[in-house]
Amino acid sequence: MSPAVPADGAGAIGRARVLVVDDETQILRALRVILRDAGFEALPADSGEEALDVAAVQRPDAAIVDLVLPDLDGVEVCRRLREWSEMPIIVLSAVGEEDAKVRALAAGADDYVTKPFGPRELIARLQAVLRRSSDPPGDVVIRADGLELDLAARMVRRDGADVHLTPTEFDLLRVLARNRGRLITSRELLQTVWGAGYTEDTQVLRAHVANLRRKIEPEDGPRYIKTDPGVGYRFSA
Amino acid sequence: MTGLFGGRGLGLGRPPLWVGLICAALAVALATAAIYPLKAVAPPVALSVVYLPAVLLISAYWGLVLGLLASLASAAAFNFFHIPPVGRFTITDARNWVALGAFILVAAVVSTIAELARSRAVEAERRRGEADLAASLARELLRGANTRTALGTTARGMSEALHIPSAAIELGAVDGMSRLALPLRNADGQQIATLLVSRNLPADTVERLRGQVVPALEALVAIALRRDAIQAEAVETEGLRRSDDLKTALLRSVSHDLRTPVTAIVTAGHALAARSLTDDERRELSAAVVEQGGRLAALIDKLLDLSRLQSGRAESQPEWISIEEVLLAAREALPVPAAELRLAVGEDVPPVRADAAQLQQAFSNLLENAWRYSNGRPVSVVARRAGGHVVVRIVDQGPGIPRPEQERIFEPFYRGLQADNGWKGSGLGLAIAKGFVEANGGTISVDSLPGQGSSFVVELPISQLQEATVA
Numbered sequence: 001m002s003p004a005v006p007a008d009g010a011g012a013i014g015r016a017r018v019l020v021v022d023d024e025t026q027i028l029r030a031l032r033v034i035l036r037d038a039g040f041e042a043l044p045a046d047s048g049e050e051a052l053d054v055a056a057v058q059r060p061d062a063a064i065v066d067l068v069l070p071d072l073d074g075v076e077v078c079r080r081l082r083e084w085s086e087m088p089i090i091v092l093s094a095v096g097e098e099d100a101k102v103r104a105l106a107a108g109a110d111d112y113v114t115k116p117f118g119p120r121e122l123i124a125r126l127q128a129v130l131r132r133s134s135d136p137p138g139d140v141v142i143r144a145d146g147l148e149l150d151l152a153a154r155m156v157r158r159d160g161a162d163v164h165l166t167p168t169e170f171d172l173l174r175v176l177a178r179n180r181g182r183l184i185t186s187r188e189l190l191q192t193v194w195g196a197g198y199t200e201d202t203q204v205l206r207a208h209v210a211n212l213r214r215k216i217e218p219e220d221g222p223r224y225i226k227t228d229p230g231v232g233y234r235f236s237a
Numbered sequence: 238m239t240g241l242f243g244g245r246g247l248g249l250g251r252p253p254l255w256v257g258l259i260c261a262a263l264a265v266a267l268a269t270a271a272i273y274p275l276k277a278v279a280p281p282v283a284l285s286v287v288y289l290p291a292v293l294l295i296s297a298y299w300g301l302v303l304g305l306l307a308s309l310a311s312a313a314a315f316n317f318f319h320i321p322p323v324g325r326f327t328i329t330d331a332r333n334w335v336a337l338g339a340f341i342l343v344a345a346v347v348s349t350i351a352e353l354a355r356s357r358a359v360e361a362e363r364r365r366g367e368a369d370l371a372a373s374l375a376r377e378l379l380r381g382a383n384t385r386t387a388l389g390t391t392a393r394g395m396s397e398a399l400h401i402p403s404a405a406i407e408l409g410a411v412d413g414m415s416r417l418a419l420p421l422r423n424a425d426g427q428q429i430a431t432l433l434v435s436r437n438l439p440a441d442t443v444e445r446l447r448g449q450v451v452p453a454l455e456a457l458v459a460i461a462l463r464r465d466a467i468q469a470e471a472v473e474t475e476g477l478r479r480s481d482d483l484k485t486a487l488l489r490s491v492s493h494d495l496r497t498p499v500t501a502i503v504t505a506g507h508a509l510a511a512r513s514l515t516d517d518e519r520r521e522l523s524a525a526v527v528e529q530g531g532r533l534a535a536l537i538d539k540l541l542d543l544s545r546l547q548s549g550r551a552e553s554q555p556e557w558i559s560i561e562e563v564l565l566a567a568r569e570a571l572p573v574p575a576a577e578l579r580l581a582v583g584e585d586v587p588p589v590r591a592d593a594a595q596l597q598q599a600f601s602n603l604l605e606n607a608w609r610y611s612n613g614r615p616v617s618v619v620a621r622r623a624g625g626h627v628v629v630r631i632v633d634q635g636p637g638i639p640r641p642e643q644e645r646i647f648e649p650f651y652r653g654l655q656a657d658n659g660w661k662g663s664g665l666g667l668a669i670a671k672g673f674v675e676a677n678g679g680t681i682s683v684d685s686l687p688g689q690g691s692s693f694v695v696e697l698p699i700s701q702l703q704e705a706t707v708a
Binding site: 024026027029030031033034036037068094115116117118119 | 492493496497499500501502503504505507508511512513514518521522525528529
């Protein structure tokens with residue numbers, strides 16, 4: 001979509017630099033090779049404090065943060081990075097760390113990858129979040145794979161045909177599409193679209209997402225709105 | 238409170254008859270005397286009322302018969318002392334006959350009413366006593382956490398209240414032997430307990446026990462037993478929940494420990510396929526695969542050891558072994574310079590009968606733990622004989638273990654603080670060491686001063702057979 005980050009990670013401004021935080025040096029080393037091969041430059045850090053230092057000095061374009069670190073909690077690293085930076089953050093988590101995953105997303109992480117992960121999946125997620133961060137912020141029309149959202153006119157077209165959405169459905173789609181590639185927790189969606197008093201009403205959210213999908217998704221399965229069971233939704237066209 | 242019955246017990250009788258006779262005589266005499274001064278202000282005929290309180294008192298306490306007797310005695314005394322001609326039982330004036338007749342009638346009525354009131358009071362007292370008995374039985378039986386002990390206290394309280402020499406309540410059907418056994422049954426007619434009392438009790442007491450005490454006890458014991466069953470269920474549920482919590486913690490811990498080397502191996506494998514790989518990187522990555530594979534294998538071995546120990550399948554195969562050889566082998570199994578693990582085995586340490594492989598694994602885990610936390614400072618391992626035991630003491634100069642943690646470090650998956658050098662174990666080594674030491678009849682304990690180091694102590698028994706051959 002965006003010319004800033006082509007598939008191999010090398011942008012017009014050079015290779016995107018990715019902060020990689022993991023306390024296992026052997027994982028760090030392997031990730032450095034994998035990222036380099038995909039066109040990124042890795043900035044390794046083996047502790048939370050070091051990660052914050054590297055981020056402040058080198059200003060990476062994105063960060064990959066392991067949730068289990070010897071000093072600071074990975075969630076805390078996300079929170080501290082978010083205090084001054086909008087860079088996309090992907091957290092590495094393990095099964096059984098569901099709580100930490102949701103807390104990391106609430107603290108500002110954009111997405112997560114479960115260990116042990118395939119590098120292809122990690123690279124795809126990284127490219128998706130980088131694409132979002134390079135979207136021009138003021139765009140009035142969002143286009144994605146045959147879907148067109150006119151934010152000013154509150155109009156939605158799929159393959160050129162008008163789709164009628166209720167105001168709530170439109171708001172939901174807008175929040176998801178404006179955060180393309182980012183995993184948004186159910187709680188955050190409910191709070192943004194419905195308001196602070198509705199953060200526990202996941203049934204309501206599920207019903208509206210189902211309606212929205214019926215109207216915009218193709219018959220053969222969701223193409224735009226992907227579910228992350230128990231965590232939230234992401235717009236990933 | 239006057240005991241379980243709250244009153245005069247099962248007797249519920251009046252005060253003794255002889256007391257009643259004396260009281261009646263005294264009361265009549267008092268009334269007779271009291272009339273003398275009153276004659277100055279009222280005609281003697283009207284003063285017969287002075288006897289009525291006496292009659293009332295006697296009837297109220299000793300019943301109708303003595304009450305009527307007191308009435309007649311009063312009439313006689315009044316006639317003799319106060320109705321002219323005084324000093325004789327003859328009555329000359331017809332009016333006095335009428336007065337005396339009226340007095341006897343009134344006294345009889347008063348006696349009857351008093352007797353009625355008395356028997357009502359006695360009945361009320363008896364009912365209250367029964368309610369009190371039931372309430373105290375309930376309190377005794379249901380208050381205690383343990384029904385078996387509560388039955389003892391209840392029986393004691395009951396025998397005191399009923400003034401019977403002894404009473405016992407046993408769960409289930411029990412043979413009374415020399416005692417009288419009264420069965421206690423639940424609603425289904427099944428005997429749940431037995432009330433045992435002396436065979437020499439008066440018949441009315443036994444009747445009372447059967448009629449009132451047994452039904453109350455039956456209901457209460459049934460409730461207490463039902464409560465016990467529910468409590469046992471609750472305890473079991475709580476146990477299951479805890480074991481579930483433990484399993485969750487275990488799964489989480491294992492999943493993280495297994496996943497980290499797997500992730501390292503998988504990522505290294507992918508990285509090895511990178512187009513831009515240099516020779517140095519290839520060597521590093523392949524070393525990482527080998528190292529992490531070894532780490533995974535070690536963890537799997539520990540998990541298998543632990544699961545064998547926990548399922549009770551870690552049977553030891555004892556043979557005569559030298560502690561020194563076991564300690565040396567345990568040290569060799571570790572990637573540790575010999576200078577950092579100093580062994581000293583006393584000359585008087587005899588061979589022990591134990592499973593060599595299990596003890597070596599146990600000591601290897603203990604030595605590794607001590608060495609990891611010592612961060613380069615030497616660990617001393619001293620074996621000596623103390624009484625009927627061989628005592629091996631492993632002393633490190635690590636950070637020590639805070640007291641609250643000392644009890645828990647032998648639990649599987651419990652991890653203490655990270656070592657100074659960042660090392661953090663699997664949380665299994667000490668649990669396995671404890672399991673293997675205990676499987677060989679030994680004990681393991683820890684003594685630690687935070688900030689100064691820890692000392693793990695293993696005691697292994699010297700077998701009697703060995704003593705005999707040495708002597």
